[in-house]
Amino acid sequence: MATLVLDHLNKIYKPRGRAPVKAVDDVNLASADGEIIGLLGSSGCGKTSTLRMIAGFEDVSSGTIRIGEQPIQQTAPARRGVAMAFEGYALYPPLKIEDNIGFALLRQRMPRAEVRKRVRDIAELLEIQPILERYPPTISAGQQQRASLARALVRRAPVSLLDEPMSQLEPQLRAILRARIKDYLAAHQMTTVFVTHDQTEAIALADRIAVMEKGVLQQFASPAELKERPANLFVASFIGEPPMNVVQAEIGTTRGARVVQLFDRAGEPSFTLPIGGLGQDQIPLAPGKVILGIRPHRITLADQGLQGRIQSNQWLGDQTHLLIEVNGIPLTVVTHRRIPGRIGDNLAIEIPPRALHLFEPASGRALLHGGDAVRAAA
Ligand SMILES: Nc1ncnc2c1ncn2[C@@H]1O[C@H](COP(=O)(O)OP(=O)(O)OP(=O)(O)O)[C@@H](O)[C@H]1O
Numbered sequence: 135m136a137t138l139v140l141d142h143l144n145k146i147y148k149p150r151g152r153a154p155v156k157a158v159d160d161v162n163l164a165s166a167d168g169e170i171i172g173l174l175g176s177s178g179c180g181k182t183s184t185l186r187m188i189a190g191f192e193d194v195s196s197g198t199i200r201i202g203e204q205p206i207q208q209t210a211p212a213r214r215g216v217a218m219a220f221e222g223y224a225l226y227p228p229l230k231i232e233d234n235i236g237f238a239l240l241r242q243r244m245p246r247a248e249v250r251k252r253v254r255d256i257a258e259l260l261e262i263q264p265i266l267e268r269y270p271p272t273i274s275a276g277q278q279q280r281a282s283l284a285r286a287l288v289r290r291a292p293v294s295l296l297d298e299p300m301s302q303l304e305p306q307l308r309a310i311l312r313a314r315i316k317d318y319l320a321a322h323q324m325t326t327v328f329v330t331h332d333q334t335e336a337i338a339l340a341d342r343i344a345v346m347e348k349g350v351l352q353q354f355a356s357p358a359e360l361k362e363r364p365a366n367l368f369v370a371s372f373i374g375e376p377p378m379n380v381v382q383a384e385i386g387t388t389r390g391a392r393v394v395q396l397f398d399r400a401g402e403p404s405f406t407l408p409i410g411g412l413g414q415d416q417i418p419l420a421p422g423k424v425i426l427g428i429r430p431h432r433i434t435l436a437d438q439g440l441q442g443r444i445q446s447n448q449w450l451g452d453q454t455h456l457l458i459e460v461n462g463i464p465l466t467v468v469t470h471r472r473i474p475g476r477i478g479d480n481l482a483i484e485i486p487p488r489a490l491h492l493f494e495p496a497s498g499r500a501l502l503h504g505g506d507a508v509r510a511a512a
Pocket residue numbers: 147148149155156157175176177178179180181182183184331
């Protein structure tokens with residue numbers, strides 16, 4: 135167990151004959167001891183480059199990486215106290231899976247019997263006991279991936295790095311292993327960074343998630359915080375399934391009361407929502423254009439309220455996803471009830487103040503989270 139710190143970390147690739155690529159842009163991040171961190175973002179956002187710099191397989195362009203108090207970017211990969219599970223597995227073909235997994239422990243001169251026990255235990259956890267006697271080229275991609283993961287986890291290194299550790303596994307097995315891996319990491323207090331582009335995986339496994347986009351760390355926070363208090367419109371739209379509703383809007387006043395005026399896709403004024411209680415004391419909300427975010431789960435169905443028309447209605451077994459058009463604005467709504475309405479039927483909704491998130495149009499920066507303002511006013 136150790137802390138991991140990334141301090142103004144940058145990676146610029148300079149491919150021959152092509153323009154330089156800034157893959158990692160001034161990333162700052164500090165883990166707690168034994169913390170599990172998910173690096174989450176879409177393809178090409180710099181997750182793997184960050185992981186490979188920590189492991190020592192990629193040079194740092196500038197900035198510092200520290201494990202504990204120790205800067206490590208000049209230290210050889212094998213001496214960093216880092217164990218990595220590679221996306222491409224990187225198993226040694228001439229060694230049996232058991233020997234692949236135990237290799238680093240034997241090199242540390244751990245007694246053979248102890249290595250064997252540790253390897254057997256991790257193999258059981260990852261359900262690969264039946265292939266321990268086999269060689270890498272003779273097993274499936276999913277088995278190779280679990281062998282590679284076992285080889286990293288068995289070491290209980292100060293820092294473990296896992297690159298898309300379960301991408302080859304079917305969803306059911308992935309969900310089971312996720313829970314077991316989380317237990318294992320917590321039991322051994324293993325500081326871990328794992329890369330994923332799957333937000334369900336990030337939310338299930340991580341204590342905190344670092345959301346990256348275009349090499350820039352957008353927010354580093356707990357899953358709940360990312361949902362309730364997204365730092366900007368990118369995080370707000372990226373985290374949450376189905377994604378947040380995003381509507382052009384304007385803060386104004388109607389008959390002395392503060393409201394947010396929503397606009398439809400053609401830029402025509404649609405309906406207004408009262409926001410009298412939000413941010414009244416702090417007054418962070420000057421009149422003017424904003425982007426309004428509304429989480430689908432926070433919209434409620436009501437007997438009376440905003441009148442809408444159903445555009446789609448899907449029951450997914452445990453929740454209903456509705457698309458409801460309210461005066462030219464389509465809104466996704468999620469409810470855990472089964473809703474009988476058909477396409478074209480009328481349905482009324484309510485959008486409580488705590489459902490609202492307001493963002494600055496130019497920068498996307500969050501201005502106000504309705505939940506915070508409602509809590510502050512209570
Ligand atoms: N060796 C390289 N030379 C030049 N550019 C590179 C190199 N490796 C990565 N890049 C570029 O750097 C950026 C970040 O790549 P990186 O692999 O870190 O992203 P990622 O988030 O891990 O993506 P993915 O999820 O697809 O693996 C991308 O634009 C990529 O094309």
